[in-house]
Amino acid sequence: MWHRDSDRYKLFTRRALMLGAGKGLLLTGLAARMYYLQVLESDRYRTLADENRISHRLLPPPRGLITDRFGAQLAVNRQNYHIMIVREQTPDVRRTLEILNQIIDLGPGIIERVERDVAKRRSFVPVTVRDNLTWDEVARVGVNAPDLPGLIIDAGRSRDYPEGPHLAHTLGYVAAVSEKELNGDPLLELPGFTIGKSGIEKVYDLALRGKAGTSQVEVNALGRVIRELEREEGESGNTVVMTLDLELQRYANQRLSRQESASAVVMDIHNGEVLAMASHPAYDPNAFTTGISHRLWNSLVNNPYSPLSNKAVNGTYAPGSTFKMCVALAGLESGIISADQRFFCNGYLDLGNARFHCWKRGGHGWVNMHNSLKHSCDVYYYEISQKIGIDRIAAMANKLGLGTETGIDLPNERSGLIPTKDWKEIQLGKRWQGGETLIASIGQGYVLTTPLQLCTMTARIASGKAVKPHLTRDHVAPDGISSRQNEEFPDIQISRASLARVRDGMNGVSNELHGTGYRARIDIKGMELAGKSGTSQVRRITMRERQTTGVLDNDDLPWKYRDHALFVAFAPIENPRYACAVVVDHGGGGSSVAAPIVRDLLIKAQELQSARPGISAADLPASAQLRPKPPQSEEGEG
Template structure:
């Protein structure tokens, strides 16, 4: 019996040993390559390297958005005997808040001892030097260098360029690049529109790590490809000048554009903000001050602000009347200061009226009654059709996000949206740019460009290359003809010329007096409150006597030079009062400056996009060194 049991036990052990040997042979011989690969993959970690973000320049290659060297302080727990003591010593060398010390202590306890923890970002070179000199007394402290977005022009281009910020949870799309710590994407403006082009292609790094994840050495590195350079149509000198002029008012916007190729040369919105504040995270206090500001500094009023165009809209109504054949340029209407329609009385801005006026005089003096008469013959739908042809009532398609469309009403629109029939009196109100009519400053500039050129000009903010010496050399053939009679367009231009360059024109005092640079324009004053009958009888309260938010908007549109139009301009000053007294002088100065800048650049040579990019990248590398 003992022998039989021994034999059975021995046989069982033999079977087990045989199975073990077979399994070991299978794993070590048959599956050798597979497990060798897995071991290497566990030992080698592949990591993404964020690429440098593409730069943004103005039309002449001036840098508007670049990547600057960013120094920050890190601490490694295993390299210092006492984290708090080291941080306390560091706080005596550079400014570190007590809350930061508490935060760092909590972070180092939650992470592995060899993982660096950020103490402070955005150190100045002086701070870096002080920390470096005191390095022997700061065990575990590391100075690290990286890149952060920098906007050299600061607030001057905040609304156009936009800004970059950290990736939000809802913006994660599966792209591993977005999950890198500290990676920034475009949140508004050009940075958002061209974010994918500006991001570039990520690089990779192969590092050897131990079982705990500690990096032993770098095995291989492939640098990424930096993002593309984006060249804007803006002229930074004209942009600075526009911002300076608007800064005199609480809230305003202005646009200057080329009437033939659609280049936006300046787009200013005031008040503004510093986009650099968003690069590394804006403080809660600053964010609250921006969103609670009654003048809306975060809003780009050039494309997001919608305003009743006031009398600037009369250019559209006059052109619609000529094209429809309901009036002739010489036909006159009598203005006694008002027009009665049914039981309602519609007033002219001039108490006592303008007397007999034709189309030229109606624009020169901005007579409201003339347009009341014309609009009754024309009808709202024909007015709306012409407004659409001139670029109003729809987004222009400029390369910026969140552009608003404004509003050009029609009979069908009112019935569909409000469920009510269109009234005759509403046509009269719309004919002088009030009522339901809403436009943006960029749309008004587009309208002027189309009036001046006769082309369906569309504004844009980016170019394919840095502009050559002669900025008028670009062909305008890409835009189709509006299909409007050249003679009728000349009548409108002549009326706008009378506004600024003929005595008693509403903007005669704001004319450009330099021969050859003269502008033609149209004033506009848009009411934001209803004037009572009592005020009509006793005298309308002046804007200066009203609270800011109840004052009229001041508007002005213009093109220059008169003989050979090249530039279009639109200015809106919120609650600024008189279009002739406030907005017209701004447009005059902007158009004068635009023409002077053109003539003062004879030495600007053609520079292609590659050379401009190379200059900026070389500068960046020198800064890093």
């Protein structure tokens, strides 16, 4: 009996010792773990606790400015007052908004939209009611603040374009970030952050954005901000200095405003700087910054004059007779024809069973290259194009900057089209026909160019250099370092003699009696221009129309069926500095409609050159002011 109790006692003791040892090990492990967490890892967990308590938030940086070549501000950041509501601070959100709507106009659907936004967010999170309050509206809300519990007026920054429509197509605009534009950059996810959507704002968006700042705020478990602990302001974006001359740009827009639809480009032929680029009609980019209405958007999209399109870069037109300089150079450089060689024009040329007409029904008689440009004789170019062929013409056109993108710093530039035999075979699956060469030689048919390309062509003819246009001079960083250097353009690889012959013909157009552009000449000594007119058909003239009613005048046709009016020129003749191209959509004759605009723009450019810096339009000589439209040239044009 005693032995049995002794065995039980020993068994219990062993089990108790084992259990005690197990508990001891557990307590030891727990103590070691607590020591590890509270002593050895204390700094790490203190940091994690702070991170749960401290919220790091990005601060949007001020967007960089855009200025003209002389520092005039073209795109700035203005103070923007907006009103917000905090749900927990007002007993009745809808009632407060209805009272606010009696004080300032909120617009349709705003109250319902705010109610939806308030319901989605925590009660202490502010919800924007309306942006872009005027100072008068801010004052009215402030006076009535006791009757508007929960409302907060805050000040931010928004993009502003002081010149409005004058620079809409070149500057572009900024707007809110869309979902497809989110790329992981946390800056793009900030509420109300805007990015460049078109124009210079889009091309140089990264340079203009700047560097975000940071704010450290203490928050509670619900995310409510308790206090701001630290703040580091961001760096503003770079200032982009454009090549544009604001005074000339304003004048170009004013000059084009007489037309339903038109575009113009003025360029420095030595460095490719675009001094003015205008497209009419335009739109107000500030409407996009503040949030464009559906009604306004639809009116812009459905406008037959295409105010949203930058016609100087995106518009493609048959160049008409302005293309004849290209054909003349192709003929001279081929060695197949000479400038003194003459062809007889009796008003038409027959090829097979087709007849190709000159613009002058009775013809021009015997014509050499100089007179072919001066009088814009079509038959002359029919003749030489048959001898040199379309491929030589296309090669020269490409050399002059036609049929290919110029590379200007704007989005969505169109390349136009200079056809070749291979192009037609590949694109249309058909062989090139001889008659198509004749049509192309006078800038019709498949040939398409942009006004910017025509200005580039003119600059290359005037300078003999492979000039490339650009719109920005510098991207100036906050430390003042500029990123653009002066560019030296290579020789265009066209003989000086050939270029001189063509320039001489352009001089005849503008400065010799009976030249197609004579009535739009510059008669100020030392400022004379040399140019070339062009009229581009947009409809087919049938043989029946020629034989019965005769070719209808543009004034007798609906606007969309009228010819495009073109004119290109450089000035001054003795020491060329500026090139200009103008296209008036469905404007009629190039010499009567487009040439006077080119003349006035080149006068303005030259007078501003001598009057700089800081001269206002009111101080300019009277000869730079708008002139009445001259009568059409006696000789007409091709």
